Amino acid sequence: MSVADGRPVVDIEGLSISYLRRKRPLRVIEDLTLSIRPGEAYGLVGESGCGKSTVAMALMRYLPANALVDSGRVTFAGDDLLGADEATLRRWRGSRMAMVYQDPASALNPSMRVGAQISEVYRQHRGMDKTAALKEAGAMLEKVSITDPGRVLRRYPHELSGGQQQRVMIAMALSTDPELLVLDEPTTGLDATVEAEVLDLVEQLRSDFDTSILFISHNLGVVRRVCERVGVLYAGRLIEEGPSDELLRQPRHPYTLGLLRCVPRRGMRKDALRLEPIPGSLPPLGADLPGCVYASRCPIARERCHTEPPPPYETGEDRISRCHYHDEVPAIPSGEQQVTPQPPSDGATLLKVEDLVKSYGTTGNSMQAVAGVSFEVRQGEVFGLVGESGSGKTSLARCLSGLVDASSGRATFEDRLDISVSEHRRNAELRRQLQMIFQNPDTSLNPRHSVRRILGRALLLLAGVKNGRERERRSLDLASSVRLEPRHLQVRPSALSGGLKQRVAIARAFAGEPALVLCDEPVSALDVSVQAAILNLLLDVQADRKVSYLFISHDLNVVRYLADSIGVMYLGQLVDVGPARAVFDPPHHPYTEALVSAMTTLEDLDGSRPRIKLDGPMPSPSDPPSGCRFHTRCPRFLGDLCRDKAPPWQRDADGHQYRCHIPPGELGDLQRTNGAFSGEPHAATKQDQPPKENGQSG
Amino acid sequence: MEGRDATAVAVGPLPSRTPDRREGLWDLAVAAASSKTFLTGAVILVFWVLMALFWGIVAPYDPQAVDPTASLAPPSGEHWFGTDNLGRDVLSRVLAGASSVLTVAPLGTALGMVGGIAVGLVTGYYRGLVDDVIMRVVDALLAFPLIIIAVLVLSVLGSSKVNVVLVIGVVFMPIVARTVRSSVLSEREREYVAAARLRGESGGYIMVSEILPNILSPIAVEATIRLGYAIFTSATLSFLSLGIQEPSPDWGLTISLGRVYLQAAPWVVVFPALALATLVVAVNLVADGLLQAVEE
Numbered sequence: 001m002s003v004a005d006g007r008p009v010v011d012i013e014g015l016s017i018s019y020l021r022r023k024r025p026l027r028v029i030e031d032l033t034l035s036i037r038p039g040e041a042y043g044l045v046g047e048s049g050c051g052k053s054t055v056a057m058a059l060m061r062y063l064p065a066n067a068l069v070d071s072g073r074v075t076f077a078g079d080d081l082l083g084a085d086e087a088t089l090r091r092w093r094g095s096r097m098a099m100v101y102q103d104p105a106s107a108l109n110p111s112m113r114v115g116a117q118i119s120e121v122y123r124q125h126r127g128m129d130k131t132a133a134l135k136e137a138g139a140m141l142e143k144v145s146i147t148d149p150g151r152v153l154r155r156y157p158h159e160l161s162g163g164q165q166q167r168v169m170i171a172m173a174l175s176t177d178p179e180l181l182v183l184d185e186p187t188t189g190l191d192a193t194v195e196a197e198v199l200d201l202v203e204q205l206r207s208d209f210d211t212s213i214l215f216i217s218h219n220l221g222v223v224r225r226v227c228e229r230v231g232v233l234y235a236g237r238l239i240e241e242g243p244s245d246e247l248l249r250q251p252r253h254p255y256t257l258g259l260l261r262c263v264p265r266r267g268m269r270k271d272a273l274r275l276e277p278i279p280g281s282l283p284p285l286g287a288d289l290p291g292c293v294y295a296s297r298c299p300i301a302r303e304r305c306h307t308e309p310p311p312p313y314e315t316g317e318d319r320i321s322r323c324h325y326h327d328e329v330p331a332i333p334s335g336e337q338q339v340t341p342q343p344p345s346d347g348a349t350l351l352k353v354e355d356l357v358k359s360y361g362t363t364g365n366s367m368q369a370v371a372g373v374s375f376e377v378r379q380g381e382v383f384g385l386v387g388e389s390g391s392g393k394t395s396l397a398r399c400l401s402g403l404v405d406a407s408s409g410r411a412t413f414e415d416r417l418d419i420s421v422s423e424h425r426r427n428a429e430l431r432r433q434l435q436m437i438f439q440n441p442d443t444s445l446n447p448r449h450s451v452r453r454i455l456g457r458a459l460l461l462l463a464g465v466k467n468g469r470e471r472e473r474r475s476l477d478l479a480s481s482v483r484l485e486p487r488h489l490q491v492r493p494s495a496l497s498g499g500l501k502q503r504v505a506i507a508r509a510f511a512g513e514p515a516l517v518l519c520d521e522p523v524s525a526l527d528v529s530v531q532a533a534i535l536n537l538l539l540d541v542q543a544d545r546k547v548s549y550l551f552i553s554h555d556l557n558v559v560r561y562l563a564d565s566i567g568v569m570y571l572g573q574l575v576d577v578g579p580a581r582a583v584f585d586p587p588h589h590p591y592t593e594a595l596v597s598a599m600t601t602l603e604d605l606d607g608s609r610p611r612i613k614l615d616g617p618m619p620s621p622s623d624p625p626s627g628c629r630f631h632t633r634c635p636r637f638l639g640d641l642c643r644d645k646a647p648p649w650q651r652d653a654d655g656h657q658y659r660c661h662i663p664p665g666e667l668g669d670l671q672r673t674n675g676a677f678s679g680e681p682h683a684a685t686k687q688d689q690p691p692k693e694n695g696q697s698g
Numbered sequence: 699m700e701g702r703d704a705t706a707v708a709v710g711p712l713p714s715r716t717p718d719r720r721e722g723l724w725d726l727a728v729a730a731a732s733s734k735t736f737l738t739g740a741v742i743l744v745f746w747v748l749m750a751l752f753w754g755i756v757a758p759y760d761p762q763a764v765d766p767t768a769s770l771a772p773p774s775g776e777h778w779f780g781t782d783n784l785g786r787d788v789l790s791r792v793l794a795g796a797s798s799v800l801t802v803a804p805l806g807t808a809l810g811m812v813g814g815i816a817v818g819l820v821t822g823y824y825r826g827l828v829d830d831v832i833m834r835v836v837d838a839l840l841a842f843p844l845i846i847i848a849v850l851v852l853s854v855l856g857s858s859k860v861n862v863v864l865v866i867g868v869v870f871m872p873i874v875a876r877t878v879r880s881s882v883l884s885e886r887e888r889e890y891v892a893a894a895r896l897r898g899e900s901g902g903y904i905m906v907s908e909i910l911p912n913i914l915s916p917i918a919v920e921a922t923i924r925l926g927y928a929i930f931t932s933a934t935l936s937f938l939s940l941g942i943q944e945p946s947p948d949w950g951l952t953i954s955l956g957r958v959y960l961q962a963a964p965w966v967v968v969f970p971a972l973a974l975a976t977l978v979v980a981v982n983l984v985a986d987g988l989l990q991a992v993e994e
Contacts, residue, residue, distance in 0.1 A: 439889075443888045446912070461897045
């Protein structure tokens with residue numbers, strides 16, 4: 001696909017960039033050399049803080065005022081980019097180079113109609129008049145596969161779904177047929193099905209346009225899908241580079257290997273394999289590292305690594321690795337595989353939720369965020385709750401935790417304590433038994449309190465430890481149970497990394513020996529290497545204390561690794577519940593099927609999986625569709641039956657149940673022959689048509 | 699055991715990822731101290747505070763000492779700022795005048811801040827009916843021009859230092875309450891507040907120990923801005939002879955009494971007016987510097 005010869009579109013050589021902080025320069029990019037060939041998609045991966053976005057900003061010449069280019073050269077299609085003046089840059093930006101940002105909702109002007117925003121590009125760079133520009137804008141929207149472009153042109157950005165917004169951004173970026181398109185985390189923050197949609201589009205555009213792409217992401221799976229070549233950044237250094245398939249299959253740098261090993265892979269379950277986090281953490285900005293930047297965390301580092309910076313070794317055709325011992329990387333043994341012994345689940349029901357409803361707003365204008373949900377969590381199990389944003393997962397968690405009152409329905413704890421009421425009407429016993437871990441440790445820990453105070457306060461109220469000395473002792477125990485060191489007690493959260501902060505939050509939740517902990521996306525704000533450590537920790541603590549988790553996540557890979565049972569939510573309702581294995585395999589609810597097919601994993605790129613596309617955005621919960629709530633987007637839509645009649649629960653033998661008009665036998669056959677799940681590699685065709693139109697399927 | 703140790707993350711002093719979120723008043727002061735605006739204001743302010751405390755040592759004459767032989771004498775080597783109609787030394791009176799304004803204004807501000815913070819915390823944290831009722835009262839208070847309320851109250855209660863302090867405190871309270879309430883509204887949505895509720899903390903603890911320490915920066919800025927207004931208000935009230943009474947060397951009062959001599963002996967008015975102006979400007983510079991530091 002790529003044109004190997006010819007002048008590179010972007011050529012970065014020996015680029016070093018520093019940020020001035022408190023008048024001290026801190027090096028963020030060190031001696032970066034890379035080039036992007038015409039028509040090529042180059043993926044730049046790395047964890048947060050490694051300098052990915054700085055590279056993108058340098059390429060667009062959008063670096064913040066306190067950034068200094070210390071040395072190096074950047075040429076853009078043969079022209080010197082760093083030396084270009086403002087007027088030239090203005091001409092280039094938008095016409096020869098374009099950028100798509102992470103969050104389309106904030107990158108689009110909310111007060112301008114989509115048509116006006118796109119046509120502005122044509123008027124600015126092509127000198128077209130209003131009508132001609134608008135016509136071009138419509139044509140462009142068609143190219144990015146937006147249905148009904150005429151209507152979308154007249155919409156405001158907030159009236160579009162996240163996927164449509166990102167399409168509009170991409171349309172705008174491509175409107176002048178630029179030589180370089182920079183995509184900075186274009187799918188981060190989008191739901192899995194929307195992400196799949198945007199990635200499909202990028203792939204399709206690769207064949208329609210000959211634009212070169214710099215694709216920045218923290219997600220290796222995504223990069224492997226879209227890009228031919230990949231560069232791995234670590235602490236501002238390009239530590240490995242090469243063709244994406246080859247590099248991710250056979251990494252030659254210990255960091256790349258570490259990244260690959262710490263994400264849950266397909267079929268990986270907590271009872272079979274333990275995740276392998278990368279020990280240690282990223283060196284601080286501006287740290288003086290005489291040797292290899294990764295040496296302190298590297299399993300094969302020797303004396304030499306700490307003193308002598310590794311040059312870019314050639315490790316194959318078109319591949320480099322900055323590791324002195326790159327030959328040994330394939331032989332790095334997997335860490336110990338000892339799995340956490342599973343606590344025996346005695347099967348007793350711990351949490352029972354019956355027909356729980358949470359509605360917001362006043363009568364007449366109310367919105368049901370949770371619309372009649374029933375499920376059970378047994379003692380010692382991990383119940384995974386998945387669904388896209390707006391499906392009601394978090395509202396459900398807030399009800400159960402007691403932050404808000406439930407509107408109706410019942411929720412009981414150990415069959416005796418009513419938990420459908422909010423926290424101030426709960427007793428101390430229930431508070432102790434049911435705790436919560438929040439998504440973002442930056443906001444869930446009070447920045448003004450020391451870790452000692454955070455844990456001490458929880459021990460005082462949840463465990464009733466009134467004696468100060470006893471509390472100190474228990475704080476230390478608690479800290480060590482989440483592998484924090486005593487010295488961490490005296491600092492404030494801002495002095496800790498994201499992973500350590502989340503450990504403090506976990507320790508706090510466990511102060512009163514709870515029986516059930518609600519985890520609301522506890523790892524989604526963390527980098528993958530930290531994520532693995534936190535997941536392992538949650539499992540270890542579970543093994544020690546026999547706690548149950550209600551684990552909410554949008555990341556199906558994580559849920560599949562961790563959960564014993566899974567519930568899938570759509571528009572406030574549970575549509576699919578059952579044992580983890582059963583939910584991920586057909587027959588399952590068509591929505592689950594779509595979610596599973598949208599997963600980006602590292603393994604299944606050998607044969608590209610057909611993806612199930614969901615039509616349109618998720619309907620508003622304030623006006624849910626009639627009949628089956630999923631019928632407006634369902635790939636297996638049957639007709640009037642689905643539109644008119646709420647579907648029954650279909651149950652099968654192993655306790656799996658889903659809400660659909662199609663019975664398990666039939667649905668299973670459909671889903672298996674469809675090959676949506678990677679079971680059958682031969683089934684590559686996607687069935688677009690609903691299988692049946694007669695609406696009579698029992 | 700080996701493998702478990704691998705998960706124990708070694709830590710270095712990690713820089714937080716969010717670039718320098720200003721935490722606490724100390725960091726705020728450090729950041730502000732690097733701005734010229736703040737420093738200029740602070741130097742002038744410190745000067746006046748020192749004068750308010752130690753004018754007795756610095757002033758060349760007794761500010762109340764009458765000298766009929768030197769009535770309305772122009773500035774000279776003997777009386778740098780000249781003398782007033784009773785022959786009192788203007789320089790000494792200007793220096794001494796700092797003390798009245800710098801007691802009344804800060805006390806009034808403090809009263810307004812304490813009341814405003816309390817009201818802001820309660821309305822912002824509890825929302826609902828409490829919020830609706832209190833904020834409507836606050837809206838009503840805000841609808842009146844400040845000076846009219848002050849004039850009204852002081853003419854009923856009589857003028858005294860204590861009453862001026864009370865009036866300033868009362869009229870500032872709703873303004874401060876609004877600012878504090880809006881900070882509380884955004885802060886209460888943070889998950890640490892949810893976590894505190896879930897472990898059963900009382901409302902009082904959450905407001906005072908969890909939320910309040912996190913909104914000190916905007917409160918500090920608000921307090922400085924209010925102080926500027928308070929100085930101005932107290933001078934205005936003295937000028938209208940509703941505030942501090944004779945024979946205090948208070949600036950507002952001096953300007954008011956001296957204005958009949960403006961043509962013949964401008965120094966009687968000009969120097970206290972300049973003093974007042976420098977103090978108000980200084981406080982505003984400090985407020986600007988703090989605001990910049992908070993926003994950075």
